[in-house]
Amino acid sequence: MAVTDEAILKIKEMIRAGELGPGDRLPPEKELSEALGLSRSSLREAVKALEIIRVLDVRRGDGTYVTSLTPDTLLDAMSFVVDIHQDSSLLELFEVRRILEPAAAAMAAARIAPPDVEELRGLLTALGDSPSVDELVAHDQVFHRRISELAGNAYLTSLLETLSSSTLRARIWRGLSEDGSTERSLTEHRLIVEALARGDAALVAARATVHIDGVAEWLRRAIV
Incomplete structure (x- = not known):
């Protein structure tokens, strides 16, 4: 337990x-x-x-x-807990994020400049090593939005922002209920930033996919 x-x-x-x-x-x-x-x-x-x-x-x-x-x-x-445990449409939202976010991250890898990399690293540094769940989720929203903005497509950024907001409660509940999820999220964010710094679009996309899959896999177990 x-x-x-x-x-x-x-x-x-x-x-x-x-x-x-x-x-x-x-x-x-x-x-x-x-x-x-x-x-x-x-x-x-x-x-x-x-x-x-x-x-x-x-x-x-x-x-x-x-x-x-x-x-x-x-x-x-308890309404939001019911949403998570009974509404499988959340999984469908994560499936859409799984398609779009890696693509946006790969596009960002082709456009990102050194100051952008330092900005993303700064977000992680400011968060520290042991943030609260609330702090992590707030950071997560800013982090993913910034990467989608770097992709250079305003429509894609807007769509991903909507998807991110729709899955917010699931991410909060995962952070509260799953041991080690905060540390894993931070590690995955750092790996994404390092891939962006290398300009490696394929690696960025792969790491973004792993990151989204982590929350989706927890949700699959939660709604069984």
């Missing part, structure tokens, strides 16, 4: 057992992580996942609380 999944289950068990009820405030992060035998980073990711589905309410500067847990609150928040 993934560490984050274990953390989520432990917090949910506290709620089911009545140790935490609707409106209750969670113990401080250090205290709770020690009580549950979890690292603080795993606990943060679990809290973030439970916040997204409205089991928890994170109030900046105040603390983290259990929500009302009323059906309307939980069902509303």
Whole structure:
């Protein structure tokens, strides 16, 4: 079981057992992580996942609380999870991205200049080695949009931007639920940039394909 999944289950068990009820405030992060035998980073990711589905309410500067847990609150928040787990059309969107993004990256390889390469490397440097899921997804959008812009086709850029927005929630959920996905995404981005720096269109396209396939393969498993 993934560490984050274990953390989520432990917090949910506290709620089911009545140790935490609707409106209750969670113990401080250090205290709770020690009580549950979890690292603080795993606990943060679990809290973030439970916040997204409205089991928890994170109030900046105040603390983290259990929500009302009323059906309307939980069902509303679960709509995007239902999208991922029941709507196979998302896979079709990823199939379109798999066709278009490698092609756009290959076109960018023929046009890219040294300052463009440094810009892309700068995006990775600014992100750091251990970004949060939110930071990674925001970076991912900028990174892919910049490469599509370098392809020099405004229609292609616009189409890919639409596809990227349509698959955003799936990428967030993968980042929260799959161990190592953040590190893999960063490594794949670095490999794409290095291929662009070499001007190797075939290599860029291959690495972009692998990158898109990683999320698509996770989604295939998720909707089974």
